[in-house]
Amino acid sequence: MSFKIIGTGKFIPDYSVDNNMLTQYVDTSDEWIKQRVGIASRYISTKYTTNEMGAFAAKDAMEQCGVSADEIDLIIASTCSSEFSCPTVAGFVQKSIGANCPVFDINSACSGFLFCLETAAMYMNSGKYKKVLVVGSERISRLLDWSDRSTCVIFGDGAGAAVLEAENGHYLASKLFTKGDTDIILIPLDIGNSPFYRGEAKKPAIYMLGQETFKFAVNSIVNDSLDVLKEAGLTVDDVDHFVPHQANGRIINFAAKRLGVPEEKFVSIISEYGNTSSSSVPMALDMLNRSGKLKRGDIVVLSAFGGGLSSAACVIKW
Ligand code: UT7
Numbered sequence: 001m002s003f004k005i006i007g008t009g010k011f012i013p014d015y016s017v018d019n020n021m022l023t024q025y026v027d028t029s030d031e032w033i034k035q036r037v038g039i040a041s042r043y044i045s046t047k048y049t050t051n052e053m054g055a056f057a058a059k060d061a062m063e064q065c066g067v068s069a070d071e072i073d074l075i076i077a078s079t080c081s082s083e084f085s086c087p088t089v090a091g092f093v094q095k096s097i098g099a100n101c102p103v104f105d106i107n108s109a110c111s112g113f114l115f116c117l118e119t120a121a122m123y124m125n126s127g128k129y130k131k132v133l134v135v136g137s138e139r140i141s142r143l144l145d146w147s148d149r150s151t152c153v154i155f156g157d158g159a160g161a162a163v164l165e166a167e168n169g170h171y172l173a174s175k176l177f178t179k180g181d182t183d184i185i186l187i188p189l190d191i192g193n194s195p196f197y198r199g200e201a202k203k204p205a206i207y208m209l210g211q212e213t214f215k216f217a218v219n220s221i222v223n224d225s226l227d228v229l230k231e232a233g234l235t236v237d238d239v240d241h242f243v244p245h246q247a248n249g250r251i252i253n254f255a256a257k258r259l260g261v262p263e264e265k266f267v268s269i270i271s272e273y274g275n276t277s278s279s280s281v282p283m284a285l286d287m288l289n290r291s292g293k294l295k296r297g298d299i300v301v302l303s304a305f306g307g308g309l310s311s312a313a314c315v316i317k318w
Contacts, residue, residue: 002124003132004170005316007067007163008286009060011053011137012273013045019153026149033153038249042156042274044141050082050159051092054137057159057282058093067131067163075103076120077135078112078278080187080307081143089137099133108178109185110245110306112136112278113160114314117302118174124166135161138277143187145205154248155206156274160282173231174314175224184212185307213306217247220305221255224313228301232315236261238299239315241288245304246270246280277306294318 018041019030033039045053054077062068077089082105087095090103108115113136120132137159144152188202221244229235236259244252249270256263267284276283281304288294298318305311 002121002166002168002171003164004167005162005318006165007061007065008282008289009057009062009064009161010283010286011056011060011159013043013048013053013157015044015046016041017044022153025146026152028149028153036250037154038270039154039274040271043158045139045157049084050079050137050139051084051087051089053139053157053159054079054089054135054161055093055096057137057161058097058133058135061133061161061163061286062097065163069097069099071131072097072099072133073101073129074120074123074132075099075101075135076116076132077103077105077137078108078116079105079137080107080109080112080277081138081140083139083142089135093133093135108278108310109308110247110275110277110280111304111308111310111312113281114302114304114312115176115310117171117314118176118312120164121171121174124164130166132164133161134164134282135159136279136282138279140206140275140277143204143206145203148205150210151206151208154275156276158273158276158279158283160279160286162282162285170317172315172317173228175227175231175312177220177224177311179309181309184209184216184309187307214248214251216309216311217251217305218254218258220311221251221303222258224303224311225259225301228313228315234299234315239265239301240298241294241300242266243281243284243288243300243302245306246273246284247275247306278304
């Protein structure tokens with residue numbers, strides 16, 4: 001299979017909101033949020049759109065590997081929170097970096113970045129696309145009901161990106177999963193003001209059955225990771241780093257325990273950033289990459305889960 005990651009990047013918004021600040025809006029506490037979710041703070045983008053954040057992260061990734069806009073053959077972005085249906089995040093990124101290539105967005109909620117990687121792999125397998133820019137950008141804060149304590153304390157904004165180069169022997173195995181569902185996680189959008197529509201629209205906000213999602217999340221990380229490792233002919237002992245979607249620190253702890261892996265092998269950035277939806281995996285990967293702990297040849301398992309319901313995992317040889 002098809003690509004190697006040659007650059008990673010991220011964008012962290014301007015405004016850090018700690019748990020105590022949220023007690024102004026909802027009946028919650030720093031202690032509850034830290035204990036039940038493992039979050040101390042999150043960043044809120046008070047001035048940049050989802051598109052702009054995606055462009056900043058893309059530039060960061062390109063700068064890291066010294067790839068210029070005219071080398072990029074395709075841009076794929078993941079978002080479920082953009083302010084625009086058009087331009088897409090990928091379209092805005094293209095204009096912003098000055099590239100001249102086809103682009104499109106993918107929405108598979110929090111699993112979106114991994115769906116982008118798999119899509120990029122398929123394009124690269126055609127032989128026509130040599131360098132692909134993949135971006136995850138989310139301004140989930142605009143989709144929260146700030147009077148609902150079961151959701152508004154969990155999420156944060158941010159963006160991550162990766163530059164992929166066609167090369168065999170790195171994207172070792174992958175799995176995408178979707179179980180169409182309309183009850184467990186729902187994000188209705190504004191339906192506009194057509195005079196012809198009938199019935200009540202739901203308020204545009206995230207609705208989530210937390211405990212059902214929690215169980216799905218733990219099972220997904222465990223089963224998807226084992227499935228892709230098996231497909232790659234590897235075991236959990238061969239893995240140097242697990243980079244899971246950052247939704248709840250306890251989900252990561254449970255998954256580590258069930259896989260029999262020391263927690264130190266799991267990258268966890270949730271305490272400072274919260275759940276940034278499909279940006280969380282590329283942001284965590286970029287932090288791991290820039291920490292100096294990631295070495296060429298390391299085996300890395302990425303996994304994600306969320307609305308859809310969807311989940312995904314892949315094994316990468318760095
Ligand atoms: O990225 C998309 C995927 N999303 C996820 O993976 C999220 C998965 N789910 C979770 O992370 C957890 O289920 C939550 C963090 C959403 C909720 O934590 P929980 O431990 O499952 O709490 P719960 O829903 O069972 O609620 C327990 C209690 C309830 O009170 P009562 O009914 O026992 O009196 C809630 O009303 O905690 C209450 N509660 C809160 N209390 C203080 C819920 N939210 C809060 C809050 N502060 N923010």
